[in-house]
Amino acid sequence: MTRVLHNLLLFTVRLTLKxxxxxxxxxxxxxxxxxTAVALLKLWWSIILRPSTTFQWGIRETPPACLNDTSLGTxxxxxxxxSGLRFHYVAAGERGKPLMLFLHGFPExxxxxxxxxxxxxxxxRVVAVDMRGYGESDLPSSTESYRFDYLxxxxxxxxxxxxxxxxxxxxxxxxxxxxxxxxxQYPEMVTKLIVLNCPHPSVFSDYALRHPSQLLKSSYFFxxxxxxxxxxxxxINDFKALKGLFTSRSTGIGRKGRWLTAEDMEAYLYAxxxxxxxxxxxxxxxxxxxSLPLSQNDVKSPVLLLWGERDAFLEQEMAEACRVYIRxxxxxxxxxxxxxxxxxxxxxxxxxxIWTFLKEGEGRKTYRN
Numbered sequence: 001m002t003r004v005l006h007n008l009l010l011f012t013v014r015l016t017l018k019x020x021x022x023x024x025x026x027x028x029x030x031x032x033x034x035x036t037a038v039a040l041l042k043l044w045w046s047i048i049l050r051p052s053t054t055f056q057w058g059i060r061e062t063p064p065a066c067l068n069d070t071s072l073g074t075x076x077x078x079x080x081x082x083s084g085l086r087f088h089y090v091a092a093g094e095r096g097k098p099l100m101l102f103l104h105g106f107p108e109x110x111x112x113x114x115x116x117x118x119x120x121x122x123x124x125r126v127v128a129v130d131m132r133g134y135g136e137s138d139l140p141s142s143t144e145s146y147r148f149d150y151l152x153x154x155x156x157x158x159x160x161x162x163x164x165x166x167x168x169x170x171x172x173x174x175x176x177x178x179x180x181x182x183x184x185q186y187p188e189m190v191t192k193l194i195v196l197n198c199p200h201p202s203v204f205s206d207y208a209l210r211h212p213s214q215l216l217k218s219s220y221f222f223x224x225x226x227x228x229x230x231x232x233x234x235x236i237n238d239f240k241a242l243k244g245l246f247t248s249r250s251t252g253i254g255r256k257g258r259w260l261t262a263e264d265m266e267a268y269l270y271a272x273x274x275x276x277x278x279x280x281x282x283x284x285x286x287x288x289x290x291s292l293p294l295s296q297n298d299v300k301s302p303v304l305l306l307w308g309e310r311d312a313f314l315e316q317e318m319a320e321a322c323r324v325y326i327r328x329x330x331x332x333x334x335x336x337x338x339x340x341x342x343x344x345x346x347x348x349x350x351x352x353x354i355w356t357f358l359k360e361g362e363g364r365k366t367y368r369n
Contacts, residue, residue, distance in 0.1 A: 042233070297325045300327050
Protein backbone atom coordinates (compact mmCIF):
# COMPACT_ATOMS: atom_id res chain seq x y z
CA MET A 1 0.00 0.00 0.00
CA THR A 2 2.84 2.35 0.90
CA ARG A 3 4.60 1.62 -2.40
CA VAL A 4 1.37 2.33 -4.32
CA LEU A 5 0.94 5.68 -2.56
CA HIS A 6 4.60 6.53 -3.19
CA ASN A 7 4.28 5.74 -6.91
CA LEU A 8 1.04 7.70 -7.13
CA LEU A 9 2.65 10.70 -5.46
CA LEU A 10 5.67 10.47 -7.75
CA PHE A 11 3.40 10.28 -10.81
CA THR A 12 1.43 13.31 -9.61
CA VAL A 13 4.59 15.36 -9.08
CA ARG A 14 5.94 14.48 -12.53
CA LEU A 15 2.60 15.21 -14.18
CA THR A 16 2.35 18.56 -12.39
CA LEU A 17 5.87 19.45 -13.51
CA LYS A 18 5.09 18.52 -17.12
CA UNK A 19 1.91 20.59 -17.04
CA UNK A 20 3.84 23.57 -15.66
CA UNK A 21 6.53 23.23 -18.34
CA UNK A 22 3.87 22.90 -21.05
CA UNK A 23 2.06 25.95 -19.70
CA UNK A 24 5.32 27.91 -19.54
CA UNK A 25 6.23 27.28 -23.18
CA UNK A 26 2.63 27.69 -24.33
CA UNK A 27 2.64 31.14 -22.74
CA UNK A 28 5.90 32.02 -24.45
CA UNK A 29 4.88 30.88 -27.93
CA UNK A 30 1.35 32.23 -27.58
CA UNK A 31 2.60 35.65 -26.55
CA UNK A 32 5.20 35.50 -29.33
CA UNK A 33 2.40 34.96 -31.86
CA UNK A 34 0.45 37.90 -30.43
CA UNK A 35 3.48 40.20 -30.59
CA THR A 36 4.12 39.09 -34.16
CA ALA A 37 0.58 40.00 -35.15
CA VAL A 38 0.98 43.46 -33.64
CA ALA A 39 4.31 43.93 -35.44
CA LEU A 40 2.76 42.91 -38.76
CA LEU A 41 0.03 45.52 -38.28
CA LYS A 42 2.67 48.16 -37.60
CA LEU A 43 4.57 47.12 -40.73
CA TRP A 44 1.42 47.23 -42.83
CA TRP A 45 0.55 50.69 -41.49
CA SER A 46 4.07 51.94 -42.20
CA ILE A 47 3.85 50.70 -45.79
CA ILE A 48 0.55 52.56 -46.24
CA LEU A 49 1.91 55.83 -44.81
CA ARG A 50 5.42 55.68 -46.29
CA PRO A 51 5.43 53.23 -49.19
CA SER A 52 8.60 54.62 -50.74
CA THR A 53 10.75 54.79 -47.60
CA THR A 54 9.64 51.92 -45.36
CA PHE A 55 12.17 49.46 -46.73
CA GLN A 56 14.98 51.97 -47.07
CA TRP A 57 17.88 51.96 -44.66
CA GLY A 58 21.56 52.46 -45.16
CA ILE A 59 24.78 51.02 -43.78
CA ARG A 60 26.89 53.78 -42.24
CA GLU A 61 30.30 53.44 -43.87
CA THR A 62 32.29 55.90 -41.76
CA PRO A 63 32.31 56.09 -37.96
CA PRO A 64 31.48 59.51 -36.52
CA ALA A 65 34.32 61.43 -34.87
CA CYS A 66 32.99 60.79 -31.34
CA LEU A 67 33.92 57.12 -31.62
CA ASN A 68 37.57 58.09 -32.01
CA ASP A 69 37.61 60.68 -29.23
CA THR A 70 40.96 60.14 -27.51
CA SER A 71 39.60 61.48 -24.20
CA LEU A 72 37.55 58.29 -23.91
CA GLY A 73 40.55 55.98 -24.11
CA THR A 74 42.42 53.69 -26.44
CA UNK A 75 40.78 51.14 -28.75
CA UNK A 76 42.16 47.67 -28.09
CA UNK A 77 41.47 44.09 -29.17
CA UNK A 78 41.96 40.71 -27.55
CA UNK A 79 41.47 37.24 -28.98
CA UNK A 80 40.46 34.76 -26.30
CA UNK A 81 42.21 31.44 -26.86
CA UNK A 82 39.49 29.22 -25.39
CA SER A 83 36.54 30.64 -27.36
CA GLY A 84 38.53 31.84 -30.36
CA LEU A 85 36.56 35.11 -30.33
CA ARG A 86 38.06 38.56 -30.74
CA PHE A 87 36.77 41.26 -28.41
CA HIS A 88 37.01 45.01 -28.83
CA TYR A 89 37.28 47.29 -25.83
CA VAL A 90 38.15 50.88 -25.00
CA ALA A 91 40.51 51.39 -22.08
CA ALA A 92 41.73 54.43 -20.16
CA GLY A 93 43.48 55.13 -16.90
CA GLU A 94 46.81 53.93 -15.63
CA ARG A 95 47.67 50.26 -15.97
CA GLY A 96 47.99 48.63 -12.58
CA LYS A 97 45.27 50.69 -10.95
CA PRO A 98 42.15 48.77 -9.81
CA LEU A 99 40.13 47.49 -12.75
CA MET A 100 36.66 48.89 -13.38
CA LEU A 101 34.94 46.86 -16.10
CA PHE A 102 31.81 48.12 -17.87
CA LEU A 103 29.24 45.86 -19.59
CA HIS A 104 26.66 47.51 -21.85
CA GLY A 105 23.06 46.60 -22.60
CA PHE A 106 20.76 46.41 -25.62
CA PRO A 107 20.83 48.16 -28.04
CA GLU A 108 24.11 49.72 -26.95
CA UNK A 109 27.85 49.12 -27.18
CA UNK A 110 30.97 50.41 -25.40
CA UNK A 111 30.08 54.03 -26.27
CA UNK A 112 27.19 54.05 -23.78
CA UNK A 113 29.82 54.31 -21.00
CA UNK A 114 31.55 57.42 -22.42
CA UNK A 115 30.62 59.61 -19.43
CA UNK A 116 31.93 57.02 -16.99
CA UNK A 117 35.18 56.38 -18.89
CA UNK A 118 36.06 60.05 -18.56
CA UNK A 119 34.96 60.22 -14.93
CA UNK A 120 36.67 57.22 -13.36
CA UNK A 121 39.92 56.97 -15.33
CA UNK A 122 41.68 59.15 -12.75
CA UNK A 123 41.64 56.41 -10.10
CA UNK A 124 40.89 53.22 -12.03
CA ARG A 125 41.91 51.28 -15.07
CA VAL A 126 38.56 51.66 -16.85
CA VAL A 127 37.58 49.24 -19.61
CA ALA A 128 34.34 49.30 -21.62
CA VAL A 129 33.83 46.13 -23.63
CA ASP A 130 31.88 45.42 -26.79
CA MET A 131 30.25 42.19 -25.64
CA ARG A 132 30.11 39.25 -28.05
CA GLY A 133 27.78 39.99 -30.94
CA TYR A 134 28.16 43.77 -30.54
CA GLY A 135 30.21 46.53 -32.12
CA GLU A 136 33.67 45.54 -33.26
CA SER A 137 33.72 42.29 -31.27
CA ASP A 138 33.12 39.02 -33.09
CA LEU A 139 29.54 38.04 -33.94
CA PRO A 140 29.04 34.27 -33.62
CA SER A 141 26.28 33.21 -36.02
CA SER A 142 24.82 30.43 -33.88
CA THR A 143 22.11 31.36 -31.38
CA GLU A 144 23.55 28.70 -29.08
CA SER A 145 26.73 30.82 -28.81
CA TYR A 146 24.86 33.37 -26.67
CA ARG A 147 24.05 31.11 -23.73
CA PHE A 148 24.48 32.60 -20.26
CA ASP A 149 27.48 30.41 -19.43
CA TYR A 150 29.38 31.59 -22.51
CA LEU A 151 28.63 35.25 -21.79
CA UNK A 152 29.79 34.90 -18.18
CA UNK A 153 32.97 33.10 -19.26
CA UNK A 154 33.71 35.96 -21.67
CA UNK A 155 33.89 38.35 -18.70
CA UNK A 156 36.19 36.03 -16.76
CA UNK A 157 38.50 35.61 -19.76
CA UNK A 158 38.69 39.36 -20.38
CA UNK A 159 39.45 40.18 -16.73
CA UNK A 160 42.25 37.60 -16.69
CA UNK A 161 43.62 38.76 -20.05
CA UNK A 162 43.84 42.30 -18.68
CA UNK A 163 46.09 40.95 -15.92
CA UNK A 164 43.64 41.09 -13.03
CA UNK A 165 41.98 38.56 -10.73
CA UNK A 166 39.35 41.01 -9.37
CA UNK A 167 37.41 44.01 -10.62
CA UNK A 168 34.73 46.53 -9.85
CA UNK A 169 32.04 45.29 -12.22
CA UNK A 170 29.48 47.70 -13.70
CA UNK A 171 26.59 46.55 -15.90
CA UNK A 172 23.48 48.06 -17.46
CA UNK A 173 20.46 46.22 -18.91
CA UNK A 174 21.81 43.00 -20.50
CA UNK A 175 25.24 43.91 -19.18
CA UNK A 176 23.59 44.08 -15.77
CA UNK A 177 22.22 40.55 -16.18
CA UNK A 178 25.66 39.22 -17.05
CA UNK A 179 27.17 41.20 -14.17
CA UNK A 180 24.70 39.61 -11.69
CA UNK A 181 25.47 36.15 -13.08
CA UNK A 182 29.23 36.73 -12.98
CA UNK A 183 29.05 37.88 -9.35
CA UNK A 184 27.03 34.76 -8.48
CA GLN A 185 29.41 32.36 -10.22
CA TYR A 186 32.74 34.08 -9.47
CA PRO A 187 32.28 36.01 -6.21
CA GLU A 188 36.03 36.05 -5.57
CA MET A 189 36.53 38.10 -8.77
CA VAL A 190 34.10 40.92 -7.93
CA THR A 191 35.28 43.57 -5.48
CA LYS A 192 32.05 45.55 -5.81
CA LEU A 193 29.06 45.08 -8.11
CA ILE A 194 27.27 48.07 -9.63
CA VAL A 195 24.11 47.44 -11.65
CA LEU A 196 21.98 49.98 -13.51
CA ASN A 197 18.33 49.32 -14.33
CA CYS A 198 18.50 45.57 -14.27
CA PRO A 199 17.01 43.31 -11.58
CA HIS A 200 18.56 40.10 -10.35
CA PRO A 201 17.63 37.50 -13.04
CA SER A 202 15.57 35.42 -10.60
CA VAL A 203 13.68 38.50 -9.42
CA PHE A 204 12.84 39.33 -13.02
CA SER A 205 11.58 35.85 -13.94
CA ASP A 206 9.51 35.47 -10.75
CA TYR A 207 8.05 38.97 -10.93
CA ALA A 208 7.19 38.87 -14.64
CA LEU A 209 5.26 35.62 -14.29
CA ARG A 210 3.23 37.06 -11.40
CA HIS A 211 2.59 40.56 -12.79
CA PRO A 212 0.87 40.86 -16.20
CA SER A 213 1.87 44.53 -16.40
CA GLN A 214 5.56 43.59 -16.43
CA LEU A 215 4.89 40.77 -18.85
CA LEU A 216 3.33 43.33 -21.18
CA LYS A 217 6.34 45.65 -20.82
CA SER A 218 8.57 42.69 -21.65
CA SER A 219 6.63 41.77 -24.80
CA TYR A 220 9.71 42.47 -26.92
CA PHE A 221 11.36 39.41 -25.28
CA PHE A 222 8.76 37.25 -27.01
CA UNK A 223 8.84 39.11 -30.31
CA UNK A 224 12.63 38.80 -30.49
CA UNK A 225 12.35 34.98 -30.45
CA UNK A 226 11.40 35.12 -34.13
CA UNK A 227 14.15 34.77 -36.73
CA UNK A 228 14.87 37.76 -39.03
CA UNK A 229 11.56 39.58 -38.60
CA UNK A 230 12.68 41.60 -35.53
CA UNK A 231 15.81 42.67 -37.44
CA UNK A 232 13.57 43.91 -40.25
CA UNK A 233 11.30 45.85 -37.90
CA UNK A 234 14.26 47.56 -36.23
CA UNK A 235 15.73 48.49 -39.64
CA ILE A 236 12.76 49.85 -41.60
CA ASN A 237 12.44 53.59 -42.15
CA ASP A 238 16.20 53.91 -41.66
CA PHE A 239 16.22 52.42 -38.14
CA LYS A 240 13.33 54.54 -36.89
CA ALA A 241 12.45 52.06 -34.11
CA LEU A 242 16.05 51.98 -32.94
CA LYS A 243 16.21 55.75 -32.79
CA GLY A 244 12.88 55.86 -30.99
CA LEU A 245 14.15 53.73 -28.13
CA PHE A 246 16.44 56.61 -27.12
CA THR A 247 14.37 59.60 -28.23
CA SER A 248 10.64 58.86 -27.95
CA ARG A 249 8.54 60.27 -25.11
CA SER A 250 7.59 56.83 -23.85
CA THR A 251 10.97 55.07 -23.79
CA GLY A 252 13.63 57.70 -24.44
CA ILE A 253 15.73 60.00 -22.30
CA GLY A 254 13.54 62.42 -20.34
CA ARG A 255 13.26 66.18 -20.60
CA LYS A 256 15.67 66.68 -17.70
CA GLY A 257 18.17 64.19 -19.04
CA ARG A 258 21.23 64.62 -21.22
CA TRP A 259 19.83 63.96 -24.68
CA LEU A 260 21.85 62.20 -27.32
CA THR A 261 23.42 64.58 -29.78
CA ALA A 262 23.04 64.00 -33.52
CA GLU A 263 26.59 62.66 -33.53
CA ASP A 264 25.86 60.32 -30.60
CA MET A 265 22.90 58.89 -32.50
CA GLU A 266 25.04 58.41 -35.58
CA ALA A 267 27.44 56.40 -33.44
CA TYR A 268 24.61 53.98 -32.60
CA LEU A 269 23.42 53.84 -36.20
CA TYR A 270 26.97 53.19 -37.37
CA ALA A 271 27.28 50.26 -34.94
CA UNK A 272 23.91 48.66 -35.64
CA UNK A 273 23.69 49.26 -39.37
CA UNK A 274 26.63 46.92 -39.98
CA UNK A 275 25.79 43.50 -41.48
CA UNK A 276 24.74 41.03 -38.79
CA UNK A 277 24.93 43.57 -35.96
CA UNK A 278 21.25 43.43 -35.02
CA UNK A 279 21.19 39.63 -35.16
CA UNK A 280 24.11 39.36 -32.76
CA UNK A 281 22.39 41.68 -30.28
CA UNK A 282 19.01 39.94 -30.56
CA UNK A 283 20.53 36.50 -30.04
CA UNK A 284 20.88 37.33 -26.33
CA UNK A 285 17.08 37.25 -26.08
CA UNK A 286 16.82 34.07 -28.13
CA UNK A 287 18.45 32.06 -25.35
CA UNK A 288 16.90 33.62 -22.29
CA UNK A 289 13.89 31.33 -21.78
CA UNK A 290 15.98 28.17 -21.78
CA SER A 291 18.45 29.67 -19.27
CA LEU A 292 16.04 30.27 -16.41
CA PRO A 293 15.49 29.52 -13.57
CA LEU A 294 18.98 29.78 -12.10
CA SER A 295 20.48 26.99 -10.02
CA GLN A 296 22.42 29.53 -7.90
CA ASN A 297 21.18 32.94 -6.78
CA ASP A 298 23.21 34.38 -3.91
CA VAL A 299 25.41 37.42 -4.49
CA LYS A 300 28.26 37.74 -1.99
CA SER A 301 29.76 41.04 -3.19
CA PRO A 302 28.68 44.50 -2.01
CA VAL A 303 26.03 45.74 -4.45
CA LEU A 304 24.92 49.17 -5.66
CA LEU A 305 21.70 49.11 -7.68
CA LEU A 306 20.81 52.32 -9.52
CA TRP A 307 17.34 52.61 -11.00
CA GLY A 308 15.79 55.23 -13.28
CA GLU A 309 12.30 56.04 -12.01
CA ARG A 310 10.90 56.43 -15.54
CA ASP A 311 12.14 53.09 -16.87
CA ALA A 312 9.60 52.14 -19.56
CA PHE A 313 10.66 48.49 -19.65
CA LEU A 314 11.13 47.41 -16.02
CA GLU A 315 8.88 48.04 -13.04
CA GLN A 316 10.50 49.68 -10.04
CA GLU A 317 9.17 47.13 -7.53
CA MET A 318 11.76 44.65 -8.79
CA ALA A 319 14.60 46.84 -7.56
CA GLU A 320 13.83 46.44 -3.86
CA ALA A 321 13.07 42.72 -4.34
CA CYS A 322 16.72 42.12 -5.30
CA ARG A 323 17.70 42.53 -1.65
CA VAL A 324 16.64 38.97 -0.81
CA TYR A 325 19.48 37.47 -2.88
CA ILE A 326 22.30 39.72 -1.62
CA ARG A 327 24.44 38.40 1.23
CA UNK A 328 26.41 41.59 1.70
CA UNK A 329 26.01 45.36 1.81
CA UNK A 330 23.21 46.51 -0.51
CA UNK A 331 22.49 50.07 -1.56
CA UNK A 332 19.54 51.01 -3.78
CA UNK A 333 19.15 54.48 -5.29
CA UNK A 334 16.05 55.43 -7.31
CA UNK A 335 16.83 58.40 -9.55
CA UNK A 336 13.83 60.65 -10.04
CA UNK A 337 12.83 61.45 -13.62
CA UNK A 338 15.52 59.23 -15.13
CA UNK A 339 14.85 56.78 -17.93
CA UNK A 340 16.10 53.26 -18.61
CA UNK A 341 19.23 54.71 -20.26
CA UNK A 342 20.49 55.80 -16.88
CA UNK A 343 24.24 56.29 -17.35
CA UNK A 344 23.61 58.45 -20.42
CA UNK A 345 20.46 60.17 -19.13
CA UNK A 346 21.82 61.35 -15.75
CA UNK A 347 25.61 60.82 -15.89
CA UNK A 348 26.50 63.36 -13.20
CA UNK A 349 24.14 61.83 -10.62
CA UNK A 350 25.14 58.29 -11.59
CA UNK A 351 28.85 59.09 -11.33
CA UNK A 352 28.41 60.75 -7.92
CA UNK A 353 26.50 57.76 -6.55
CA ILE A 354 29.09 55.34 -7.89
CA TRP A 355 31.92 57.36 -6.31
CA THR A 356 30.12 57.32 -2.96
CA PHE A 357 29.64 53.56 -3.14
CA LEU A 358 33.24 52.92 -4.16
CA LYS A 359 34.55 54.99 -1.26
CA GLU A 360 32.31 53.24 1.28
CA GLY A 361 34.16 50.85 3.55
CA GLU A 362 37.64 51.88 2.45
CA GLY A 363 40.08 50.46 4.94
CA ARG A 364 37.63 47.74 5.98
CA LYS A 365 37.81 44.17 4.78
CA THR A 366 34.18 43.23 5.18
CA TYR A 367 30.74 44.73 4.65
CA ARG A 368 27.64 44.15 6.72
CA ASN A 369 23.99 44.99 6.19
